[in-house]
Amino acid sequence: MKIPVDLIEKYNVPVPRYTSYPxxxxxxxxxxxxxxxxxxxxxxxxxxxxxxxxxxxxxxxxxxxxxxxxxxxxxxxxxxxxxxxxxxxxxxxxxxxxxxxxxxxxxxxxxxxxxxxxxxxxxxxxxxxxxxxxxxxxxxxxxxxxxxxxxxxxxxxxxxxxxxxxxxxxxxxxxxxxxxxxxxxxxxxxxxxxxxxxxxxxxxxxxxxxxxxxxxxxxxxxxxxxxxxxxxxxxxxxxxxxxxxxxxxxxxxxxxxxxxxxxxxxxxxxxxxxxxxxxxxxxxxxxxxxxxxxxxxxxxxxxxxxxxxxxxxxxxxxxxxxxxGVTGISQLENVYAQNARTVKEYLEYIDKGEFLVVKGYSLTPTEKVIRQIINEIMCNQYLSWTKIGAYFNQDPKEIKKLLNFSNEKLDPFVADNLLEYNDDEIIIYDLGRFVLRNIAAIFDIHVGDPNRKFSKSV
Structure with missing residues (x-):
């Protein structure tokens, strides 16, 4: 695989690594x-x-x-x-x-x-x-x-x-x-x-x-x-x-x-x-x-x-x-939860027979849909709106509307020969793997939050 220099410059921007969503x-x-x-x-x-x-x-x-x-x-x-x-x-x-x-x-x-x-x-x-x-x-x-x-x-x-x-x-x-x-x-x-x-x-x-x-x-x-x-x-x-x-x-x-x-x-x-x-x-x-x-x-x-x-x-x-264990992150269907930050406080709480969760996140129904979409993109380099709809028992058109998604958002990636799509499927090419984080980010309703910092994709 040969990655054109102009693509490197174009897509080397800060985006989440998406080990979780959010x-x-x-x-x-x-x-x-x-x-x-x-x-x-x-x-x-x-x-x-x-x-x-x-x-x-x-x-x-x-x-x-x-x-x-x-x-x-x-x-x-x-x-x-x-x-x-x-x-x-x-x-x-x-x-x-x-x-x-x-x-x-x-x-x-x-x-x-x-x-x-x-x-x-x-x-x-x-x-x-x-x-x-x-x-x-x-x-x-x-x-x-x-x-x-x-x-x-x-x-x-x-x-x-x-x-x-x-x-x-x-x-x-x-x-x-x-x-x-x-x-x-x-x-x-x-x-x-x-x-x-x-x-x-x-x-x-x-x-x-x-x-x-x-x-x-x-x-x-x-x-x-x-x-x-x-x-x-x-x-x-x-x-x-x-x-x-x-x-x-x-x-x-x-x-x-x-x-x-x-x-x-x-x-x-x-x-x-x-x-x-x-x-x-x-x-x-x-x-x-x-x-x-x-x-x-x-x-x-x-x-x-x-x-x-x-x-x-x-x-x-x-x-x-x-x-x-300390700082361990539980990843349940509806929430993420992170344990105590330091070994000292972790030992103190467990010794008392208590848990200490210092932060976490409760996902909204919309975020659970986005999580599944990003998982498909990051793992399988593929997305079927029909399958996403079936998974959540929702009309795919309603899901797209919920995410304010339109196919035009994919067109820049098509122009760069990174993927193809039709009304139901998105298929990411080998070259597109290099920018999976960038592709996933177009479905992310939180992208653009000025209070969050991420590493660059390259």
Whole structure:
């Protein structure tokens, strides 16, 4: 895929990343604990019926300068022990509020660095989840790991706890890039770690990379992806670095090294796209790639791919998300809710047997329609107004009227050869994947709010 320079200049504007709709910077402080607990009970009568569990582990031994996640930098083992005990207590507090007949389809551990914890403590929490909940056949149980803190024994422990997917945040193979962004260099080569993971039946592996970091070039990132392809993970992810120093002050340090230009980032995207397509990987959305036999590739073929805060998922593993741990965001049918901001306040409230939700958002009926439309655009590069109407039991014409939508809004994208449409369908071309966020934004009634800031699309 070759992206014309004029398109880069035209579409490289601030737009939401759409990991949720509305985005997290719309969450309101007026939404509190009582609102969340009421929503949890109501969620038992909402769809999807499945339960998705998110466990947030905020701890990192050092701060990676590119990071936009909610982290707590520490090596304090006593603090980690207290945190794990609080997680166990929080899970047991929420469990009675959830219908016993509902099944878990997905568990995702994120951070921070989940494998900053001793593996035995991860096992303690997994024991509670497997004993307290029923599961669907073949749930996805995944964990994000820093490869610098992985070894053969830790991987074996994760397999024994039921994990069937490990995502390793490699970011880059070059040590000068890793040193610049303050990322630990793995002692065990990534190739060997992948072999260790795949030695366990049923275990799959993702390798995650970031492009747009200091010292990266189109050529160097191409070499990185070539090596990744040789390693042959089940999925590959190439995240575009989001520079938001007004949110994450540590990112200002990266400006001292210099960041690749938008043109250089596009070269990284174009080259890696071509490399992975040639190697047989199927592009998923803007930044994921999967083997043809992977469940995500199959879901894309049938246009049933979904996305939540944990990333892409299939219809089978889609569930309402119940988050545990500091800053964890629950993603229910009608609301979003974010937990306590700091480890200190999280531990204090859980120790008292109380929850602390610091902000959240209740979606309007219109916003739920927009969320579904944006999900289809971002995941399946396709939209059928008939299917959207059927999903909400509404006339498609009324939905378009509700959103003040007209086909003319799509014409600039058609002129740029990014998509095609008819009265019922919108079909996005491969080139259009590069501007999925821009396309999704035309359905967003909140775009243009002067009080919200977003990273640029490139």
């Amino acid at each position: 985005p997290a910077n719309f969450f309101e402080d007026s939404f509190g604990t009582a609102d969340y607990l009421k929503a949890v009970e109501q969620s038992n009568g909402e769809k999807p019926e499945n339960i998705s569990i998110y466990i947030h582990v905020p701890f990192c031994t050092q701060l990676c300068l590119y990071c936009g996640c909610n982290t707590h930098i520490t090596r304090d083992r006593e603090l980690m022990r207290s945190y794990v005990d609080a997680l166990k207590k929080e899970i047991r507090m929420i469990r009675p509020l959830l219908d016993k007949s509902r099944k878990v389809s997905q568990i995702h551990w994120g951070g921070g660095t989940p494998n900053a914890l001793p593996s035995s403590q991860i096992g303690e929490i997994m024991d509670i989840l497997t004993s307290e909940f029923e599961f669907i056949d073949k749930p996805e149980i995944a964990i994000e790991c820093n490869p610098a803190s992985l070894d053969e024994m830790y991987i074996a422990d994760l397999a024994s706890f039921g994990f069937n997917r490990i995502s390793m945040g490699v970011q880059d193979f070059r040590e000068d890039v890793l040193n610049a962004v303050h990322r630990e260099v793995p002692v065990i080569p990534i190739e060997d770690l992948v072999k260790m993971i795949k030695s366990h039946p049923g275990m799959s592996v993702n390798l995650d990379f970031i492009y747009g970091l200091p010292f990266q070039t189109g050529e160097s990132f191409s070499q990185t992806i070539a090596r990744a392809i040789e390693i042959s993970p089940d999925r590959l992810v190439t995240f575009s670095y989001a520079h938001v120093p007004w949110v994450k002050k540590a990112q200002q340090k990266l400006e001292e090294y210099g960041l690749p230009s938008a043109d250089e980032k596009v070269k990284m995207f174009e080259t890696s796209w071509a490399q992975m397509k040639a190697a047989g990987y199927v592009p998923i959305g803007l930044d994921h790639y999967a083997r043809p036999e992977d469940d995500m590739s199959k879901a894309l073929q049938t246009r049933t791919l979904h996305r939540n805060f944990q990333g892409y998922c299939t219809r089978e593993t889609t569930g309402q998300v119940y988050a545990f």
